Amino acid sequence: MKLTGFELRRVSMPLVAPFRTSFGVETERDILVARAVTPEAEGWGECVAMREPLYSPEYVDGAVDVIRRFLAPPLLDAADLHPQAVAGRLEPVKGHQMAKAALEMAVLDAWLRARGESFGTHLGAVHDRVPAGVSVGIMDTVEQLLDVVEGYLDEGYLRIKLKIRPGWDVAPVRAVRERFGDVLLQVDANAAYTLADARTLARLDGFDLLLIEQPLGEDDLRQHAELASLLRTPVCLDESIISAKAAADAIALGAARVINIKPGRVGGYLEARRIHDLCRAHGVSVWCGGMLETGLGRAANVALAALPGFVLPGDTSASGRYYDEDITPPFVLENGYVRVPDGPGLGVEPIPDVLRERTTATEWLGS
Numbered sequence: 594m595k596l597t598g599f600e601l602r603r604v605s606m607p608l609v610a611p612f613r614t615s616f617g618v619e620t621e622r623d624i625l626v627a628r629a630v631t632p633e634a635e636g637w638g639e640c641v642a643m644r645e646p647l648y649s650p651e652y653v654d655g656a657v658d659v660i661r662r663f664l665a666p667p668l669l670d671a672a673d674l675h676p677q678a679v680a681g682r683l684e685p686v687k688g689h690q691m692a693k694a695a696l697e698m699a700v701l702d703a704w705l706r707a708r709g710e711s712f713g714t715h716l717g718a719v720h721d722r723v724p725a726g727v728s729v730g731i732m733d734t735v736e737q738l739l740d741v742v743e744g745y746l747d748e749g750y751l752r753i754k755l756k757i758r759p760g761w762d763v764a765p766v767r768a769v770r771e772r773f774g775d776v777l778l779q780v781d782a783n784a785a786y787t788l789a790d791a792r793t794l795a796r797l798d799g800f801d802l803l804l805i806e807q808p809l810g811e812d813d814l815r816q817h818a819e820l821a822s823l824l825r826t827p828v829c830l831d832e833s834i835i836s837a838k839a840a841a842d843a844i845a846l847g848a849a850r851v852i853n854i855k856p857g858r859v860g861g862y863l864e865a866r867r868i869h870d871l872c873r874a875h876g877v878s879v880w881c882g883g884m885l886e887t888g889l890g891r892a893a894n895v896a897l898a899a900l901p902g903f904v905l906p907g908d909t910s911a912s913g914r915y916y917d918e919d920i921t922p923p924f925v926l927e928n929g930y931v932r933v934p935d936g937p938g939l940g941v942e943p944i945p946d947v948l949r950e951r952t953t954a955t956e957w958l959g960s
């Protein structure tokens with residue numbers, strides 16, 4: 594497939610409510626959307642990098658720069674580009690997994706649309722719908738948290754994930770467990786603790802959590818392994834897993850018994866599938882994490898979450914969890930599940946008027 598070019602587009606997506614984590618508060622996503630244009634079809638990619646490099650080293654302005662100067666040219670030069678060849682062509686550029694993932698996703702979407710094959714079929718989906726979990730931010734009071742969690746449970750969400758940080762951990766978890774009984778419950782620290790907090794984290798063992806996500810720093814694999822030996826609750830890694838190799842190291846070191854797979858974080862959906870296959874071979878459960886994607890990334894995530902090793906509900910919420918209006922037809926909850934699109938490629942497309950309204954900048958890279 595010969596690329597005519599990439600259109601880069603910044604899309605402003607205000608959140609329905611502030612989303613607070615241990616590293617900051619999100620009120621609006623400034624999202625980079627890439628459109629791959631070829632003579633046969635067009636494809637859409639979404640970069641999950643945030644405005645500031647606080648979740649990971651990448652940030653959206655940096656992603657635009659690295660795409661414009663280093664990632665798009667080798668792909669545009671290819672006489673006949675296959676989606677499986679994108680990662681290899683981009684390998685000389687170190688890091689920038691989120692930027693690379695956006696381009697690979699756009700190329701893969703165009704390639705699949707040209708063939709009439711869905712993302713789910715191509716990745717190996719075995720379900721036509723996936724159970725939806727929801728991520729709940731840090732709140733001002735426990736009462737406020739309980740109201741928000743009750744709302745999500747009323748909507749039908751099948752798993753609750755609570756953001757935690759030092760000073761907001763045991764109390765909110767206890768309150769949710771006491772109020773809502775044996776709901777599927779997990780926590781995400783976004784690397785806010787250190788090994789010195791092991792005694793506090795061990796107090797979470799009493800609440801039958803599915804997992805504790807990324808309690809320590811991104812590069813603390815050995816320390817996560819040590820913490821895991823002190824906790825009953827399974828340790829799950831998110832920020833640390835930037836590739837299949839990192840997943841293999843984490844498993845070998847005993848640093849993770851569960852892995853949150855985020856395609857943008859690992860360099861794309863094909864690497865995400867490799868991590869799924871690796872984890873399955875080691876009996877490690879995986880689930881699909883989220884980065885507050887629009888319906889474009891959400892469609893691809895839901896397709897990935899339908900693979901057999903995704904045995905835990907992911908952060909594959911309805912579009913309405915974050916956005917009043919999505920740039921694609923919204924993903925909705927149906928009895929706690931989200932349907933896997935079955936059309937060619939992503940199976941969804943941006944709604945032209947909404948995309949135009951939300952666009953803050955566009956740039957053409959190509960002939």
Ligand SMILES: CSCC[C@@H](NC(=O)CCC(=O)O)C(=O)O
Nearest residue numbers: 614619728882883884885886908
């Ligand atoms: C703004 S926080 C983004 C990263 C965070 N993502 C979520 O909590 C889920 C977001 C979603 O539902 O898409 C994580 O560390 O897992």
Ligand SMILES: [Mg+2]
Nearest residue numbers: 781806807831
């Ligand atoms: Mg996380």
